[in-house]
Amino acid sequence: MKTNRLNLFSLAMAIILCLSLQNANAQSKSYDTYANVEFKMPKVNEPVIPANKVNLKDFGAVNGGYVLNTKAFADAIDALSKKGGGKLIIPPGIWLTGPIILKSNIELHAETGALIKFSTDKTLYPIIETSFEGLNTWRCISPIYGKNLENVAFTGNGVWDGSGEAWRQVKKSKLTDEQWKKFVASGGVLNEKKDSWYPSEQYLKGAKGADQNVRPDLKTKEDFEAIHDFLRPVLVSIQNSKRVLFDGPVFQNSPAWNIHPLLIEDLIVRNVTVRNPWFSQNGDGLDVESCKNVVIENSSFDVGDDAICIKSGKDKDGRDRGVPCENIIVKNNIVYHGHGGVTVGSEMSGGVKNLHVSNCTFMGTDVGLRFKSTRGRGGVVENIFISDVFMTDIPSQAISFDLYYGGKSIAETLAEGGNTVTTKLVPVNEETPQFKNISIKNITIRGAQQAVFLQGLPEMNLENIEISNLIAKSQKGFSIIDANGIKISNVKLDIEAKNAFEMYNVQNLSLKTVEFNPGSATTITIDGGASKNIDLSSLSKTTTIGKDVPKKAVKF
Numbered sequence: 001m002k003t004n005r006l007n008l009f010s011l012a013m014a015i016i017l018c019l020s021l022q023n024a025n026a027q028s029k030s031y032d033t034y035a036n037v038e039f040k041m042p043k044v045n046e047p048v049i050p051a052n053k054v055n056l057k058d059f060g061a062v063n064g065g066y067v068l069n070t071k072a073f074a075d076a077i078d079a080l081s082k083k084g085g086g087k088l089i090i091p092p093g094i095w096l097t098g099p100i101i102l103k104s105n106i107e108l109h110a111e112t113g114a115l116i117k118f119s120t121d122k123t124l125y126p127i128i129e130t131s132f133e134g135l136n137t138w139r140c141i142s143p144i145y146g147k148n149l150e151n152v153a154f155t156g157n158g159v160w161d162g163s164g165e166a167w168r169q170v171k172k173s174k175l176t177d178e179q180w181k182k183f184v185a186s187g188g189v190l191n192e193k194k195d196s197w198y199p200s201e202q203y204l205k206g207a208k209g210a211d212q213n214v215r216p217d218l219k220t221k222e223d224f225e226a227i228h229d230f231l232r233p234v235l236v237s238i239q240n241s242k243r244v245l246f247d248g249p250v251f252q253n254s255p256a257w258n259i260h261p262l263l264i265e266d267l268i269v270r271n272v273t274v275r276n277p278w279f280s281q282n283g284d285g286l287d288v289e290s291c292k293n294v295v296i297e298n299s300s301f302d303v304g305d306d307a308i309c310i311k312s313g314k315d316k317d318g319r320d321r322g323v324p325c326e327n328i329i330v331k332n333n334i335v336y337h338g339h340g341g342v343t344v345g346s347e348m349s350g351g352v353k354n355l356h357v358s359n360c361t362f363m364g365t366d367v368g369l370r371f372k373s374t375r376g377r378g379g380v381v382e383n384i385f386i387s388d389v390f391m392t393d394i395p396s397q398a399i400s401f402d403l404y405y406g407g408k409s410i411a412e413t414l415a416e417g418g419n420t421v422t423t424k425l426v427p428v429n430e431e432t433p434q435f436k437n438i439s440i441k442n443i444t445i446r447g448a449q450q451a452v453f454l455q456g457l458p459e460m461n462l463e464n465i466e467i468s469n470l471i472a473k474s475q476k477g478f479s480i481i482d483a484n485g486i487k488i489s490n491v492k493l494d495i496e497a498k499n500a501f502e503m504y505n506v507q508n509l510s511l512k513t514v515e516f517n518p519g520s521a522t523t524i525t526i527d528g529g530a531s532k533n534i535d536l537s538s539l540s541k542t543t544t545i546g547k548d549v550p551k552k553a554v555k556f
Contacts, residue, residue: 033295033329038385038439039354041327044293045266047151047243049107052086054079056095063093065117070098070124077103085151090114090158098124102146102238110158110249118143118235120166127224127231130239131262134289134314134347135214138224142237142260149241159250162235164280167255169207170197174279199229206230213256213282234260234287241265246272253277257284258303263323264291272299278337280304285338287311290323290350300334306370307338310355311347312379318349319378319430325350330357340370341391346405348433349379357386365391368398368448369440372405373433375426375457384438394448398474399440401454401462403433403482425458436463445472451493456482458505458530467491480506482530489513499523505530512538526554 034041054076057063061072073088077100080086085105092113098121100108110116125140132139143162146152154160172180172195183197184190189204190197198204206227209217218224224231235254238244240263247268251258252275259274261267269286276283283304288294289311301307312318312325325348335341341362344352362368368391371381391398435456445451451472456462461484468489477493477500480486486509493500494517503509505528526534527546531553536543545554 033297033331036358037329037356039327039356039383041329041354041356042293044268044295045243046268047107047153047245048105049087049151049153050083050085050105052080052083053089054086055089055091057091061095063095065094065096065115067096068098068119069095070100070119073097073100077101077106080106090116090156098143099141100144102144102149102152104149105151107153107155110154110156110160112157114156114158115161116158117161118163120163122166122229125233127221127228130237131289131313131317132234132256133212133214134311134318134349135211135216136317137214137216138218138221138231140228140231140233140255142233142235143255144236144238146237146241147239149238149244151243152238152241153245153247154236154249155245155247157248157250159252160235161252162254162258164232164235164253164255164276164283166199167229167232168199168283169203169281170279171281172196202227202229232256234258236260237262239263244268246270248272250275254280254283256282257287257305259285260287260289261291262289264288265293267291267294269294269296270298274299274301274303274307276303276305278302278304284309285335288325288328289313289347290321290325291328292326294325294328295331296329296333297331298333300336301338302336303338305338306340306343307335307365308333308341309343310352311345312350312352314347314349315376315378315431316349318347321350323350324379325352326354328355330355330360332359333361335360335362335365337364337366339366340400341365341368341389342386343367343370343372344381344384345370345372345433346374346377348373348381349377351379352381353383355384357384357389359388360390362389362391362394364393364395366394366396367400368394368445369400371401371435371438373403373435374405375403375433376431377433378430379433381433381435382437386438386440386443388442390444390446391448392446394445394474396448397450397453398445398448398472399443399452399454399467401435401456401465403435403455403457403460403462428459432457432460434460434463438464439466440470441466441468443467443470443472445470445474448472448474450474450476450479451495452478452480454478454480454483454486456484458482461505461507462486477501480504480509482506484508486510487512491515493517499525501525503531503534504528506534507532509533510535514539 232255234257285301
């Protein structure tokens with residue numbers, strides 16, 4: 001009898017185990033990174049890392065955060081490189097270090113409990129020729145740096161900390177009184193208005209005359225050396241390489257941008273956490289620039305500037321490089337604070353094409369979906385497909401296209417009076433940016449200053465933008481300016497403003513199945529002498545048409 005019971009128990013456990021495995025397999029098969037991608041997307045190749053392993057402690061590394069372990073990292077990487085590559089295991093502990101120079105076929109595996117803290121001694125970071133904010137310039141070498149590599153991986157659940165507090169300018173307006181007092185008491189200098197703190201006089205000197213954060217007026221290495229402190233680096237800089245993987249770790253507290261892959265073919269960023277203080281100047285999360293075949297998935301971002309950024313160089317430097325960012329999948333990511341959830345631009349002079357974004361959640365992000373550029377950039381952004389994005393508590397525009405970007409967040413722009421509207425035409429040339437063929441569908445917005453803001457240029461309209469299946473609760477509805485070929489369908493708006501749609505110089509637009517909350521927004525305003533072929537035949541709302549709008553431009 002006892003044997004029978006044991007046999008039955010064993011059989012039951014076997015069945016449960018079998019069902020569990022089947023369920024796990026079904027779940028793993030249910031998620032496919034490449035499913036429902038609208039363009040031909042090659043499978044991204046992962047790094048191939050040899051089986052060799054070494055431990056950082058075997059090279060004299062000292063835990064505690066008070067002994068510099070730069071040599072231990074370099075020696076361990078060299079030892080692996082001589083064997084053809086392998087995995088460098090970074091065990092639990094606090095590991096203080098200077099810059100880490102990457103080599104091919106190396107995996108940096110930071111185990112749970114490992115904290116790699118980069119030194120605040122700026123003399124450890126020599127300046128090098130590189131690219132920052134899309135421009136060719138000189139910059140301090142990044143804490144994690146590699147160029148012309150193959151097969152590089154960051155794995156494990158440890159933390160990489162860039163010690164950005166020693167590098168960054170901080171604005172008084174972004175801090176509490178107590179935080180501000182601590183910064184002032186820590187040293188550094190204040191500007192003349194006493195509303196910005198700088199780590200040093202040298203930094204303040206470097207900031208004067210900068211184009212945002214780059215000094216295009218300086219020409220020689222010696223010129224840049226004189227403002228060394230101002231040349232704060234990105235935390236992770238990997239350039240002109242193939243097969244790069246980020247899987248698992250936390251990357252935080254960067255001096256400038258956090259992770260900056262530049263000219264990478266086959267890039268995977270998954271299961272990572274990217275963090276910066278919300279007040280961090282230029283504290284971007286992930287800036288993917290001029291890369292080809294990219295997957296960004298299952299990651300979270302809580303940063304001081306744009307979170308997931310797609311770029312391709314700035315102005316003439318970007319056009320001369322001429323390498324677009326293309327074939328990109330962004331899936332299943334969460335963004336908390338940031339100036340933009342998923343952002344294209346403003347440095348997009350080499351172009352951006354074939355971008356798929358889906359199943360992303362933005363909570364409290366300044367802007368949800370952010371497209372930005374300006375005259376002088378050039379470049380074409382096209383074939384963008386966005387779906388199933390969920391946003392809550394967006395303090396400005398949930399969906400924003402701004403072709404007059406001036407280097408400020410939208411929150412700052414709105415505080416200064418709002419976006420620019422101009423009728424001035426300039427000649428179209430290689431410096432004219434273009435955004436076209438963009439699909440945005442299945443969007444939920446629960447709280448925003450404005451649901452959708454679409455603004456092109458008079459000489460180069462936004463072109464072929466489709467927005468469908470959108471539900472929005474916001475203060476304002478749609479603003480559409482200098483746009484051609486706009487299709488909006490299946491929209492439900494719960495807004496506070498009187499005007500649901502404000503249009504200016506819009507051509508070939510159709511609105512279909514647009515619902516408004518009872519007793520709220522009931523009007524549409526149309527203005528501009530270039531307005532043409534606006535189809536409102538499916539709507540019965542009050543429409544106000546400006547005197548400059550040509551006759552028969554609007555169809556009811």
